[in-house]
Amino acid sequence: MTVFSYPLWAAFFGNLSAQLAKAIIQGIQGRSIKPEVLFASGGMPSSHSATVSALAMGVGLHDGFDSSVFTIAAVFACVVAYDAMGVRLAAGRHAAALNIIIEELRALSELAREKGPDRGRLVMQRFRERIGHSLQEVFAGLLLGILVALGIYYYA
Template sequence: MEVFSFPLLAAIAGNLSAQFAKALIQGISKKSLSPEVIFASGGMPSSHSSTVSALTIAIGLHEGFGSSLFAMSAVFTGVVAYDAMGVRLAAGRHAAALNVVVEELRILSELARENRPDRGRLVMQRFRERIGHSLEEVFAGLTFGGLIAVAFYHLFYA
């Protein structure tokens, strides 16, 4: 009897390794390491895609690629990948557009305050723009997660 579920461990490893890879890639490309990147969504590779890919491949290796559980997980992986490239990417683009509007409102508010000092300052928070993924980021996450699951299988279970 297994103490821990191999698919669960593979999914956790897929997520954590993708998050650390994301921080490393950003550190190399921007020549600075930002710890909050480890917990942020968006970026290369997609940790959501890596997580579900690792889970699906691990289920296939553990239960069989013809199992109903693998089929269900494969569909789940497709939905998560589609959502990352579709809905979440669109939400990020909307956030970018809203940030432009917010900045314009802030400028107009400052101009209005110059003319009427009795008015309060308009404080608006910026929206997060990096919440979705490009096709390349999702593909990299899917590949990364699959490789993590296969490596874990061969290291611990084969």
């Protein structure tokens, strides 16, 4: 591994390790591993947080923790972590509320179809509700990313 690619490799393996950990945790909890969880957002740990914390740690170890590049990476990591807990978590809650409304509309549509022969069926897809993260999921992702970056730096 060349010196110049270390932060990129740290970020890549930070993301990969978080997605694999997410699949294993989901497999233990649900007693089955679904392949789509490897590419899904939401869940424990946050792969976005793991990626950006591994990147920031990689930049800090490579360029120094007093460098401008580390400052940029650290601020970027904070924004991503905040977004995962704030905006994306709120969007997931909105999706849950919209899914309830969709189910109610489907029930009303079925009732209307029973009363009239030519009524169409309401077709709406459910929204994905697990797109944000709790504080624990973000913290676990941040910690995992830092540990992966340190591991690659000292053992690769």
